[in-house]
Amino acid sequence: MKNIHVRSTIQSYDIVIGNHIRHHIKDQLDKNYSSILIITDSNVGKLYAQDIHDGLNQKNIFIEIVDAGEQSKNIETFYNLHTKAIEYGLDRQSLIIALGGGVIGDLAGFVAATYMRGIDFIQVPTTLLAHDSSVGGKVAINHDKGKNLIGSFYPPVLVLYDTDTLQTLPPKEIRSGYAELIKEAMLSDSGLWNKLLSQHLDRITPADLEQFLEMGIKIKAEIVQQDERESGVRKFLNLGHTLGHAIEADLGYGVLTHGEAVAIGLLFAFYVSEQELQAVLPIQELRDWLKRNEYPFLVNTDRIDELIDLMKRDKKTEHNQIQMVLLNKIGDPVTHIVEENKLKNYLTSFVEREIING
Template sequence: MQELSVQHSNGSYSIFVGNGIRFELHKYFNKSYSKIFIITDDTVEKLYLDDVRKGLSDYDFSHFIIPAGEESKHIDVYYEVQTKAIEIGLDRNALIIALGGGVVGDLAGFVAATFMRGIDYIQIPTTILAHDSSIGGKVAINHPLGKNLIGAFYPPVGVYYDMETLTSLSEREKRSGYAELIKEALISSDELFQDMLATKLASLEQEKLQTYLMAGIKVKQEIVEADEREQGVRSYLNLGHTLAHALEAELGYGNITHGEAVAIGLLFAIHVSEREYDCNLPFDKLKEWLTDNNYPLAAFTVDTEKIINHMKTDKKATKQRINMVLLKEPGKLNKEELTDETLQNHLDTFRKRLV
């Protein structure tokens, strides 16, 4: 069992990483709750809902099942969950449990943040990708015009990462999650980045995965503690996400996974960085690794003007000007404001490099 603590403006919460945690959640609660409301999706329900229930037999609990996939981060689903919470008599001393990946965590966290003006919730991530979204207290739902545009900063009271749940992931889900780990490696150091690229996902062992997860979690922990509300260095966690969110919005949520879009976005950020800073970065090495591990780079077939318009509605844009996190080298980042003309040029040249 490994444990980290994350400090925030109203206190702190712990992150536990280990095996079998889902069976004994009650051991980690530091207060009693009037009722527990589990939110999960129809994939995770079949795999782990009963396991979590076993550790909560002394509690009054209910659950709500959402369809798996990004489409569930929708205002209609959010309203349905809120209605269920009211109907079952949830009160301010209740606990919401987010059991699942990033979609479940974002939705359940936003429900918790807004139900009766805020009640406790915990995160039980069941994907690699959710190591990122479950930490830091950013919760949200999507709007057709942009990803995560409706949300809040609302930290959980605990994060419980059961490594055993990752054994059920598909190859596509592994790819999706590993892209965020690569992002954190680029934020951290060239050494960690090179180490992660030395791994082939098809043969990634659990012990090695846990090492990389802890490294990624520590990067996120340090940054969110330094900048809880994303006024400064926390924006570095958006590396690769300016294009990624635009791709998700344009292609339709769920048609490309978040991590697959981030992988393309990281390549684009490196491409732009090389051109803006006149430096040599590991574009070719990352592209080769992504290709070898079956990332869908061919998905970048979208219209340049449409992508730029999506970028302008992203929450990181200011006054319709596009901000991008760029790299001078792994571990050394900067934020730049780019004009439409500059972005169009970078997108056109990037498209040629992907062929």
């Protein structure tokens, strides 16, 4: 079992990584809670909810299951979960457990942040992608006009990462989470980048996956500790997300996984970095690796204007200027304002090259 401590001005917390630790969750709690609400989804709930319930070994445990998928991260589900919390009698000494992937972590975390002005919550991620979203204390729901536009900074009291749960992930979810690992490597050093791109996802071993997972968490934790509220270097973690979020919203949440959309955004960030910064980046290497591992290159090619509008609603946009995270080289990110007319030209040529002719 491994422990990574994350310092926070709001609330510091530990990330505990180990195998089968979901069965002993009670051992990790440092206080007694009056009641506990486990929020999970229709895929994860049938696999692990009972394990968590039994591992808590106390009365007043409730389970709420929402539909699996990004489309559940909406205001209606958020409101319904508040209603359930009230009906179950949760008070300020209660706990919410987010059991699932990034969608559940964001949704349940935002419920915890706003219920009675904030109660404790624990992240129990069950996907590779959630190694990223469970660290850093950002919780949110989506709006029809943009992803994660309604939310807060609200750290968990604990992240409990049972790596055994990764064994049940379908290939689509492995692809999704691995894209965020690649992003973290782009922000850190070429050594990790080379290790990640030397793998074929069909043949990656659990031991390698766990090693990469720990490295990715450490990279994100270090950045978050420097800039908790995303006023500086934490913006770099949005590499690939300006276009990725726009693609998700435009196609409809759930058509692509978050990581699959971000993978397209990472390739586009390379492309724009070459144009704007004259950077020399391994774009061909990334393109070939994504294709070998069957990442979908899915963009509505006749909706460039709509994608630009969605990118303008990105949280990094300031004074209606689109700010992207670009790279001078692997391990050297910068934030860079890209003029709208240039961005439209870049996106048009990128789509023609990667999506239509790719």
